[in-house]
Amino acid sequence: MNLDFSEYQTMIKTQARDFLERECPKSLVREMEVSEDGYSRELWRKMAELGWLGMAFPEKYGGSGGEFMDVAILIEEMGRSLLPGPFLSSVVLGGLGILDAGSDRQREKFIPLIAGGDVTIAMALTEPAASYMASGITTRAMHTNSMYSIEGSKLFVGYANVCDYLLTIAMTGEAESPENGLTAFLVPVKLPGIRCNVIPTIALDKQCEVVFQGTEVSQEDVLGDVGGGWRVIEKAMLRGAAAKCAEMVGGAEAVLEMATSYAKDRVQYGRPIGSFQVIQHYLANMWIDVETARSISYEAIWKVSQGLPCKREVASAKGWVSQVYNRVTERGIQIHGTIGLTRDHDVSLYYRRAKAAELAFGDLNYQREMIAQEIGL
DSSP states (O other): OOOOOOHHHHHHHHHHHHHHHHHOOHHHHHHHHTSSSSSOHHHHHHHHHTTOTTTTSOGGGTSOOOOHHHHHHHHHHHHHHTOOSSHIIIIIIIIHHHHHHOOHHHHHHHHHHHHTTSOOEEEEOOOTTOOOSGGGOOOEEEEETTEEEEEEEEEEEETTTTOSEEEEEEEOSOOSSGGGGEEEEEEETTSTTEEEEEEOOTTOOOEEEEEEEEEEEEGGGEESSTTBHHHHHHHHHHHHHHHHHHHHHHHHHHHHHHHHHHHHHOEETTEEGGGSHHHHHHHHHHHHHHHHHHHHHHHHHHHHHHTOOOHHHHHHHHHHHHHHHHHHHHHHHHHHGGGGGSTTSHHHHHHHHHHHHTTTTOOHHHHHHHHHHHTTO
């Protein structure tokens, strides 16, 4: 396993940092928090022109034939800049899910549009039971007259308010194991019988409630096999959790740099606060946290990229990095003092994102359960 970046990957990282520092200042992040869409369509178009939206897809579908590792490097820089938008849901969850499980027709239809920035996808998975397990799915898709009628509700569907399609999982039959009775659908959001409401969250990141009331979809909207939807979602969850780790590492590194710079400049009792041992130890521990988080994340990301078994590694990374991001942002606020607690300071933006990221793709207890299963308990 070689985790050193190639020349191409180093170029991706440099280009992304330069672009996002210029195009995604914190003023834009704050503006998008209170906007109706929650992200900048102009910035999305520029990202498509740079080839970011097609990086993960083969050239024959309008992509650049990159690896998942390349996409993760890009996402780390997005996390550093707190870039708002449906990149993770549309490209990593939706686009790569279609590439894996979609029919030739679905690939030819959707992937060029995703790569070009013309179509976005949100994943509608979790429900009021707040479970990432197959047993938590109660939304049903009843098969009648060659159509499926979807009934149920989904919670915390990121950017469903602006996406064009919903990657939705629903029960299509009874089975001994819940995993075998589920089917994945690509549901156009403009179909009759879909209601979407934005849920207020600490991160102000456009998480939505989606309610299906007799929404009719056809066999052509099935992604993968009927009854085999959980395999699609499980793979999407692995990729999503690994990508989220990269995003959190980027955010944690940004907070470390902000806190270090502040400790050098802030003078108290006639000397910079960074000269006090307690602050030095805080920052040293933050540095250790960020570097270990990066190491464990990229080991998991590399395994995902290579198509190797990686459930244990991804669960370990997601559980650990979620804790790191919270610790680092909390210490960052503490080092900044009272000003760090205000919404006007950038460090508070990262703190709120860290609290939201902790729950995405399963909280710490969920990841512990995944690890326990993987080690045979």
